[in-house]
Amino acid sequence: MQTIMVRFGEIALKGEWVRREFEKKLMRNISSVLDFEHELLWEWGRIFVNTNKIDNAIRQMSNVPGIVSISPCEVTESRMDRISEKAVEIAKNIIKPGENFALRVKRTGTHDFKSHDVAVVCGDAINRSTGAKVNLTAPDREIFIEVRQEKAYIYTRIFDGLGGLPVGTQGSVVSLISGGIDSPVATFLMLKRGCKVYPVHFDNRPFADEMTIKRVKDVYENLKVYSSGEDFDLTLFPYGRVWQLIVEKAPRPLTCILCKRGMVKLAEKLAIDRGCLAIVTGESLGQVASQTLPNLRVITYGIELPIFRPLITHDKVETTDIARKILTYDSSIQKARCCAILPERPATSAKLEKVIEVEKDIGFDETIQEVYEESKSSVITH
Numbered sequence: 237m238q239t240i241m242v243r244f245g246e247i248a249l250k251g252e253w254v255r256r257e258f259e260k261k262l263m264r265n266i267s268s269v270l271d272f273e274h275e276l277l278w279e280w281g282r283i284f285v286n287t288n289k290i291d292n293a294i295r296q297m298s299n300v301p302g303i304v305s306i307s308p309c310e311v312t313e314s315r316m317d318r319i320s321e322k323a324v325e326i327a328k329n330i331i332k333p334g335e336n337f338a339l340r341v342k343r344t345g346t347h348d349f350k351s352h353d354v355a356v357v358c359g360d361a362i363n364r365s366t367g368a369k370v371n372l373t374a375p376d377r378e379i380f381i382e383v384r385q386e387k388a389y390i391y392t393r394i395f396d397g398l399g400g401l402p403v404g405t406q407g408s409v410v411s412l413i414s415g416g417i418d419s420p421v422a423t424f425l426m427l428k429r430g431c432k433v434y435p436v437h438f439d440n441r442p443f444a445d446e447m448t449i450k451r452v453k454d455v456y457e458n459l460k461v462y463s464s465g466e467d468f469d470l471t472l473f474p475y476g477r478v479w480q481l482i483v484e485k486a487p488r489p490l491t492c493i494l495c496k497r498g499m500v501k502l503a504e505k506l507a508i509d510r511g512c513l514a515i516v517t518g519e520s521l522g523q524v525a526s527q528t529l530p531n532l533r534v535i536t537y538g539i540e541l542p543i544f545r546p547l548i549t550h551d552k553v554e555t556t557d558i559a560r561k562i563l564t565y566d567s568s569i570q571k572a573r574c575c576a577i578l579p580e581r582p583a584t585s586a587k588l589e590k591v592i593e594v595e596k597d598i599g600f601d602e603t604i605q606e607v608y609e610e611s612k613s614s615v616i617t618h
């Protein structure tokens with residue numbers, strides 16, 4: 237079996253009890269994504285994974301929020317002679333003729349040598365056995381040695397993790413997923429920040445096409461890998477009736493605003509029923525008419541739970557870059573029918589009083605409540 241060292245970031249800043257809880261959760265999350273035989277060990281500030289499937293483990297752990305970086309490593313006793321032996325063995329494998337190298341040594345625990353001594357002794361041994369010279373500023377090869385109380389870990393590769401916090405340590409949220417480019421990215425960012433997420437899509441059929449549903453299901457499958465084995469079930473919530481009410485009864489310029497308000501109102505009810513403490517959307521300031529500051533204020537009005545908008549300051553290119561990295565982009569750009577009633581002149585600065593008045597006139601909240609009661613127990617969850 238080989239060993240992989242797992243480093244985590246911000247968890248290390250928490251108080252001791254919180255930190256232990258986070259680390260335990262991170263270990264459970266790692267264990268639930270590794271679908272092959274493995275052993276997990278905990279040491280102060282580090283997690284170690286022993287497995288024969290190093291490449292698979294690295295790939296799967298690179299999607300686990302809370303992990304900062306990962307290194308497959310060689311393990312030996314934390315004795316100078318053993319460390320030096322291993323370092324030479326590794327150096328012989330990786331340093332090519334004419335190349336120089338640097339040793340980067342860290343040490344925690346009590347030993348009868350300091351990290352500088354390790355660098356000097358091992359550097360010398362490597363130099364004698366390979367002929368390679370030390371170059372600390374711009375080395376061709378780097379060898380990292382981490383000496384801990386009982387054991388020393390030697391490695392040459394560091395793979396980036398996602399960073400963030402372990403999923404499930406920061407409470408639960410309902411995330412509104414349209415299937416377009418933005419909302420999957422917003423959902424990913426909340427998972428990365430440690431929230432358990434309930435993704436919800438408001439299903440506009442028969443007014444939306446089947447492609448819209450396929451698109452959101454594909455995006456959901458892409459996102460699942462970041463949920464670290466926590467429940468992450470897509471809810472398709474019937475929205476056609478609310479949509480129809482808006483189309484038939486509300487003034488055209490307000491359709492988008494009312495449509496969004498209907499969604500967050502339903503999302504809040506779902507959130508409360510599921511013990512979630514916030515709602516998440518993919519809105520970004522000024523991106524479209526319904527996302528101007530006055531309109532976001534109107535959309536938010538009357539909603540008691542916080543609405544998180546992780547992309548509020550993102551340019552589209554920044555969001556698109558993330559979408560490509562997290563592999564939701566290709567699913568998101570599948571053609572789906574645009575909203576059939578996008579008004580020609582959507583309000584960019586809807587008046588709150590007007591919106592409240594219209595909602596009263598058309599019986600908006602009553603319809604929302606009925607739709608919720610009708611559908612809450614029968615919603616399709618994937």
Ligand code: ATP
Nearest residue numbers: 412413414416417418419436437438517518519526
């Ligand atoms: P996206 O790229 O996520 O589709 P967008 O920039 O196209 O976002 P809108 O279509 O105005 O913006 O939607 C704003 C936000 O409202 C979305 O990011 C998403 O969170 C939510 N949303 C929109 N339509 C739906 C839907 N049918 N179901 C669930 N949430 C939705």
Ligand code: MG
Nearest residue numbers: 414415416417
């Ligand atoms: Mg959209």
